[in-house]
Amino acid sequence: MAAPEFLLEGRGLTVTYGNGVRAVSDVDLTVRHGEIVGLVGESGCGKSSLANTVLRMVKPQSGTLSFNGKDLLAMHGDELKAVRRSLQVVPQDPSTSLNPRLTIAQSVEFNLKVHGWGRRERRARVMEMLDRVGIPASYSTRYPHQLSGGQLQRVAIARALVTDPSLVVCDEAVSALDKSVQAQILNLLAQLQRDLDVAFLFVSHDLTVVEHVSDRVLVMYLGRIVEEGPATEILTAPRHPYTQALLASIPTRGQQRAAIHGEPPSPVNPPSGCGFRTRCPYAVDACAGYDNTPHAVGPDHAARCVRLDDLALTAPQAWRNS
Amino acid sequence: MTSAAVLTTRFRARRRPTWALSTQVLLALVVLLLGTVFLGSVIAPYGATDGDPANRLLGFGSAGHLLGTDGQGRDILSRLILGTRLSLLTGIIPVLIAGTVGSAVGLCAGLASRLVNTLIMRTLDVFYSFPSILLAIGVAAALGPSIKNAIIALSIVLIPPVARIVEAEVVALRSAAFMKVAECSGASRFLIAVRHVVPNIRAPLVVYCTTLIGLSIVDAAGLSFLGLGASPPTAEWGLMLNDARNYFFRAPAVALAPALAILLVALLFNALGDRLRVELDVRQRGATP
Ligand SMILES: Nc1ncnc2c1ncn2[C@@H]1O[C@H](COP(=O)(O)OP(=O)(O)OP(=O)(O)O)[C@@H](O)[C@H]1O
Ligand SMILES: [Mg+2]
Numbered sequence: 001m002a003a004p005e006f007l008l009e010g011r012g013l014t015v016t017y018g019n020g021v022r023a024v025s026d027v028d029l030t031v032r033h034g035e036i037v038g039l040v041g042e043s044g045c046g047k048s049s050l051a052n053t054v055l056r057m058v059k060p061q062s063g064t065l066s067f068n069g070k071d072l073l074a075m076h077g078d079e080l081k082a083v084r085r086s087l088q089v090v091p092q093d094p095s096t097s098l099n100p101r102l103t104i105a106q107s108v109e110f111n112l113k114v115h116g117w118g119r120r121e122r123r124a125r126v127m128e129m130l131d132r133v134g135i136p137a138s139y140s141t142r143y144p145h146q147l148s149g150g151q152l153q154r155v156a157i158a159r160a161l162v163t164d165p166s167l168v169v170c171d172e173a174v175s176a177l178d179k180s181v182q183a184q185i186l187n188l189l190a191q192l193q194r195d196l197d198v199a200f201l202f203v204s205h206d207l208t209v210v211e212h213v214s215d216r217v218l219v220m221y222l223g224r225i226v227e228e229g230p231a232t233e234i235l236t237a238p239r240h241p242y243t244q245a246l247l248a249s250i251p252t253r254g255q256q257r258a259a260i261h262g263e264p265p266s267p268v269n270p271p272s273g274c275g276f277r278t279r280c281p282y283a284v285d286a287c288a289g290y291d292n293t294p295h296a297v298g299p300d301h302a303a304r305c306v307r308l309d310d311l312a313l314t315a316p317q318a319w320r321n322s
Numbered sequence: 323m324t325s326a327a328v329l330t331t332r333f334r335a336r337r338r339p340t341w342a343l344s345t346q347v348l349l350a351l352v353v354l355l356l357g358t359v360f361l362g363s364v365i366a367p368y369g370a371t372d373g374d375p376a377n378r379l380l381g382f383g384s385a386g387h388l389l390g391t392d393g394q395g396r397d398i399l400s401r402l403i404l405g406t407r408l409s410l411l412t413g414i415i416p417v418l419i420a421g422t423v424g425s426a427v428g429l430c431a432g433l434a435s436r437l438v439n440t441l442i443m444r445t446l447d448v449f450y451s452f453p454s455i456l457l458a459i460g461v462a463a464a465l466g467p468s469i470k471n472a473i474i475a476l477s478i479v480l481i482p483p484v485a486r487i488v489e490a491e492v493v494a495l496r497s498a499a500f501m502k503v504a505e506c507s508g509a510s511r512f513l514i515a516v517r518h519v520v521p522n523i524r525a526p527l528v529v530y531c532t533t534l535i536g537l538s539i540v541d542a543a544g545l546s547f548l549g550l551g552a553s554p555p556t557a558e559w560g561l562m563l564n565d566a567r568n569y570f571f572r573a574p575a576v577a578l579a580p581a582l583a584i585l586l587v588a589l590l591f592n593a594l595g596d597r598l599r600v601e602l603d604v605r606q607r608g609a610t611p
Pocket of ligand 2: 047048049171172
């Protein structure tokens, strides 16, 4: 059997919570083997909901999701358990994502225990992974409170990679860390991706973090992917006004950062048409009637905006002066 | 890393450093109490029921009777020493039973679905809504007065509070990020309970149960005092207190010894529980040596 083109392929995913919040609306999400896909957007736009859907922690209301060509949403029992081995997570805050009562080696080891590894193999493998992420062997019997945030996140990465997964979901994996530590962890992730040929779905509210590691970037706003494309293109030639706004809000040397005006609308009662139109300086009447179909603007590059053709937005500076 | 090094690798933490002096003193006192339980008949100067009618109601410091004698001329110190066995037994055994059953119930309720949880917890609330001593009296009276029944009654009384404590801890843990990660890894509910939940509730459980021993001793003495536990002429602190009631106005000192014994032992276990709270917290330990 030929390997499917996509390791992870989600189509038309929609997540609605009991309180009426539509956190994810009609999202297509694909990850290829060994690819790092960045998912970026403001707080509350539905990134974690989408990540949790991929992890099978949240059931989407509609849509399809396949992993390695198999229907992930239909899986249960042993089949699901087997897939979970190839589908791991690195959560946001390492100080709470590691059990305070287990030594770090025990935390990493648990993941192997779940999948029935023998004691000897477990030990060798845990020490190998800790070494790979740069944690000295002598730290293995320490408790989480005896390590720094950066070290803990390395341990969390070791725990995710110890089962040799093909996809790791990092939900805000560096957001709780200092800038300098962030860079170290990002470099480590890039290194591991090269060495182990593992794919990452890298979720963050911070575009600078995402562009650092990603091959491809998805920009999310109010539950929808408003633009997706190769990381370099998203950075240099963004086509959606929201992506522009995100780029412009990155502080650069000697320049004022331009914040996006206003608050995002409530996801309980989103505006009709384009979700960003209430804050978009380029909004016109047609935006309210927009059906949110994506428009291809290049190979692998698409955006959801009615004014793609008449807006020539390329440089973030244009946004700054407006 | 060489394979030899891997084989000797420990994943468990090295044992904790020594406990604080105050904890050690409290533990020494508990050991002393246990020593009294086992060596009581050797230490006690008189037998539990050796009465000397000529020397009734002697005061503290009388010749040959350090703590005086009771209404039947029995040596109070000896009865106190020999009563330790029953009083500790009725303090510790119900806590052991309730600790085991209660934590199993609490663990199940905490990890169960919402409906099952509600069912279990509301049932426990019915029992919990009675003051512990009232419920113990009710159960013991229904079963008939005996030490065994007093222990059963106390065990039943202590299960709901233990279960509630454990359930609260488990529910708080359920939202912890590491539990979500464990679930994502594909671990069964049982493995998660054993590996992630139990280590986190062990310390609070031990602490709570230690303090319950004090309560159980007081309640057991209460049952005996009311004639629902040990029966005369057994040496038991609650019973001694009951006995002293008859002479309270003539010789209040007779009541003082068992009352103080109950109070001090209960306080001892409370203090020990408090110390264990600190000692069992991994976060309070120093860096690995
Ligand atoms: N379990 C839930 N039940 C109800 N509503 C939820 C739940 N989880 C998230 N939401 C809502 O769904 C929306 C999207 O939340 P989500 O956590 O996916 O956003 P996010 O992009 O990850 O945000 P952040 O950057 O703050 O983590 C929010 O409005 C949030 O309030
Ligand atoms: Mg989130």
